Amino acid sequence: MVRVITSARPPQPSPDAGSDGCPDGSSDGSVARAAPDPRTVPDRRAALRSGVALAAGTLAAGCSTTGVVAHPVAVSRTALSPSPSANLSAKPAAAPAPRRFPRQPAEITHGPRDRPRVALTFHGQGDPAVAKALLGEAEKAGARVTVLAVGSWLDEHPDIARRILDGGHDLGNHTLRHLAINAMSEADAEAEIRGCADRLRRLTGSIGTWFRPSRTPTASALVAGVARRVGYPHVLSYDVDSLDYTSPGAPAVTRQVIGGVRDGSVVSLHFGYADTVAALPAVLEELGRRGLRAVTTTELLS
Numbered sequence: 080m081v082r083v084i085t086s087a088r089p090p091q092p093s094p095d096a097g098s099d100g101c102p103d104g105s106s107d108g109s110v111a112r113a114a115p116d117p118r119t120v121p122d123r124r125a126a127l128r129s130g131v132a133l134a135a136g137t138l139a140a141g142c143s144t145t146g147v148v149a150h151p152v153a154v155s156r157t158a159l160s161p162s163p164s165a166n167l168s169a170k171p172a173a174a175p176a177p178r179r180f181p182r183q184p185a186e187i188t189h190g191p192r193d194r195p196r197v198a199l200t201f202h203g204q205g206d207p208a209v210a211k212a213l214l215g216e217a218e219k220a221g222a223r224v225t226v227l228a229v230g231s232w233l234d235e236h237p238d239i240a241r242r243i244l245d246g247g248h249d250l251g252n253h254t255l256r257h258l259a260i261n262a263m264s265e266a267d268a269e270a271e272i273r274g275c276a277d278r279l280r281r282l283t284g285s286i287g288t289w290f291r292p293s294r295t296p297t298a299s300a301l302v303a304g305v306a307r308r309v310g311y312p313h314v315l316s317y318d319v320d321s322l323d324y325t326s327p328g329a330p331a332v333t334r335q336v337i338g339g340v341r342d343g344s345v346v347s348l349h350f351g352y353a354d355t356v357a358a359l360p361a362v363l364e365e366l367g368r369r370g371l372r373a374v375t376t377t378e379l380l381s
């Protein structure tokens with residue numbers, strides 16, 4: 080299970096775009112194309128029941144575009160589960176739960192600066208074909224990543240949760256609809272965080288290992304408190320923003336990441352953008368050359 084990636088090299092600060100990489104605006108076409116797949120009908124139905132109404136309101140919230148390819152739906156054990164609503168018993172072992180890392184602050188922006196490891200963390204939304212391509216590229220290089228999934232995206236593509244976990248990656252909560260959570264009332268913020276947690280729990284048996292706030296790199300005290308109440312001891316921020324959501328071209332994404340990473344870095348990236356897919360092999364190769372291993376956030380901090 081231990082795959083290795085190698086590499087490392089010196090840093091260089093990177094600008095922090097001040098958003099969580101999801102400016103706003105671009106609509107996520109995936110919401111509109113919930114093509115029924117007979118293999119996923121049970122889960123999809125449940126997901127649709129609980130999520131579609133909300134997801135429909137979030138077209139403008141996504142930060143994934145790219146009209147790349149279609150969306151082959153992988154058959155996962157989860158998807159085949161015939162169980163009814165509270166169907167945890169029919170699922171594989173529950174995914175890892177959040178952990179408290181006593182030496183880490185409530186809001187984590189990076190891991191230890193004295194070990195040659197980095198965490199590539201992805202905003203989880205957008206065309207699942209793009210997501211799977213990114214996961215495949217990472218795995219080919221022996222890398223493990225962290226995916227912060229948007230709840231409405233899980234409603235649309237419930238099989239992706241298991242795909243992420245089966246690849247040995249971390250899976251976490253990126254709110255239900257990816258709205259500007261720091262501007263919300265406590266009740267609304269809680270609904271956003273719990274909404275995603277509920278979906279993760281239903282699909283994987285766990286609320287996921289991490290919480291990352293939406294439309295902001297850092298959580299307000301109120302949001303961090305709500306997240307703690309829901310079960311996430313830490314908020315996962317980052318110290319390197321790839322700016323991939325600005326679609327600057329793959330070479331620019333690579334330069335931005337490689338220019339910013341150093342030991343312990345947490346890099347913000349996004350599913351749903353063609354530039355990210357195109358850049359990832361070069362990013363991984365360069366990390367390898369520098370002796371930096373790309374690991375899950377859990378491993379980065381363990």
Ligand SMILES: [Zn+2]
Binds near residue numbers: 100101142293
């Ligand atoms: Zn995001």
